[in-house]
Amino acid sequence: GAMYYGLNDLSNNMILLDRKQSRCPNGLVFGTPGSGKSMSCKREITYVMLTTKDNVIICDPEDEYSPLVNRLGGQVIRLSPNSRDYVNPLDINLNYSEEENPLTLKSDFVLSFCELIMGSKTGLEAIEKTVIDRAVQMIYQPYFADPRPENMPVLGDLLDALMAQGIPEAERVAQALDLYVNGSLNFFNHRTTVDIRNRLVCFDIKGLGKNLKKPGMLIVQDAVWNTVTINRAIGRSTWYFVDEFHLLLKEEQTAAYSAEIWKRFRKWGGIPTGATQNPKDLLSSPEIENILENSDFIYLLNLSAGDRKLMTERLNISAEQLAYVTNADPGSGLLFFQNVILPFRDEFPKDTELYKLLTTKPSEVAHDGESR
Ligand SMILES: Nc1ncnc2c1ncn2[C@@H]1O[C@H](COP(=O)(O)OP(=O)(O)OP(=O)(O)O)[C@@H](O)[C@H]1O
Ligand SMILES: [Mg+2]
Incomplete structure (x- = not known):
């Protein structure tokens, strides 16, 4: 109205x-x-x-x-390193409308996120995009098989899935991500604790x-x-x-x-x-x-x-x-x-x-x- x-x-x-x-x-x-x-x-x-x-x-x-x-x-x-309000950037919703694939949207987001944290002027290289997308496909499998909250992946899982690929491009992305998983900026490596709905x-x-x-x-x-x-x-x-x-x-x-x-x-x-x-x-x-x-x-x-x-x-x-x-x-x-x-x-x-x-x-x- x-x-x-x-x-x-x-x-x-x-x-x-x-x-x-x-x-x-x-x-x-x-x-x-x-x-x-x-x-x-x-x-x-x-x-x-x-x-x-x-x-x-x-x-x-x-x-x-x-x-x-x-x-x-x-x-x-309250998004802040001192806050207890966590939002997991990898949260995914399965109840999307029919024509959208949640994983495609999520992969887009993770690519932007990695591009941002890698801070390169020219953007991600083709192989880097491939290794990231491959990792994204992998880390959601447990959640898709059994969509319980504790199966939702976090950035640490993305890091592991990158390292597991054993190629330099994946390693390079993983190194950048490490700051957000194990380093001082690990604020985003948590499952969601707030009522985001x-x-x-x-x-x-x-x-x-x-x-x-x-x-x-x-x-x-x-x-x-x-x-x-x-x-x-x-x-x-x-x-x-x-x-x-x-x-x-x-x-x-x-x-x-x-x-x-x-x-x-x-x-x-x-x-x-x-x-x-x-x-x-x-x-x-x-x-x-x-x-x-x-x-x-x-x-x-x-x-x-x-x-x-x-x-x-x-x-x-x-x-x-x-x-x-x-x-x-x-x-x-x-x-x-x-x-x-x-x-x-x-x-x-x-x-x-x-x-x-x-x-x-x-x-x-x-x-x-x-x-x-
Ligand atoms: N429609 C209104 N009626 C009465 N007072 C108003 C109105 N709009 C603004 N004010 C007064 O002006 C003050 C500043 O308004 P507001 O915080 O919306 O400014 P702003 O444009 O967002 O400023 P900033 O760019 O600094 O954020 C308010 O606290 C209020 O006292
Ligand atoms: Mg204002």
Whole structure:
């Protein structure tokens, strides 16, 4: 159904719209720091949770969604070397829809993961791809034969299956992987300990250090695909919110993965939304530019002069409309939905429990009593 996106600044009517009805429900939220990007995402998440049966996944690089997620009964997954929340990157789901082979999807993911951790500029060599794929085929056999949780492979099994091949290419991949299995980055070599099938899942990736950030984000995106695949089979939508989207666009693999999500998600019943203070980052490559072109929902909050110029060129904004994203109050701006452009404002009442769960002003933030 339709959801609330602010008041029309011209007519004072409520702006109610249903992103699912658009050609392309993908969304972007732009605005300077403090303009209300995260707040508008949290408002939408709240509506989705309270008025639909859809799933919501959040990628939260600033650790600011947990009060809201906990209050809504969701699962916060704190990915960090000091956390006890483990997600096994090799988790596989057998209840995919008919036409998808879970192993093919998993093999793709493991290839990206290995490419990332091997850090080569030119990508994996053909033989390296072959040895990885061969290892992937092998390590899932026990689980396929008997799908009990304790038969789910972990990265250590992948390492063993590579070593067992006894050729230099496999050895080379195994050496790179060793850091993530036996070395100091072995955080991902565990079976999953969190409720990743919760209707509302928030990945808090703030605690991932420099070395774990890239693989961590790749794992989050893989988890998103898993959920979308499962949900498609049962006809349920999946919303995916990425705050601080520029962090993902900065890295080649996570940028490519994001572009893929913006391209293919719709057909799978997925509704992605990226929020960022750097619209420029969406023009850094043709692949990433597709993200902007494939978004029917664009929420512009207050913009800097440079970004106003940029958006004027990209989105055909008139001088009159530009005024709505110039020195705009938090929560106000211009909404693009398919071929409609509407100025909006929103003043969320501050004397509410919900406001305390949505705000990022340190003095106003609700504390959920969890140690962090
Ligand atoms: N619709 C709104 N109604 C009332 N207050 C709002 C609204 N939107 C934002 N604010 C106020 O502005 C503050 C900052 O909003 P928010 O955290 O969403 O900014 P942001 O754009 O995500 O910033 P950053 O880029 O730093 O993450 C909120 O804590 C709140 O006090
Ligand atoms: Mg924010």
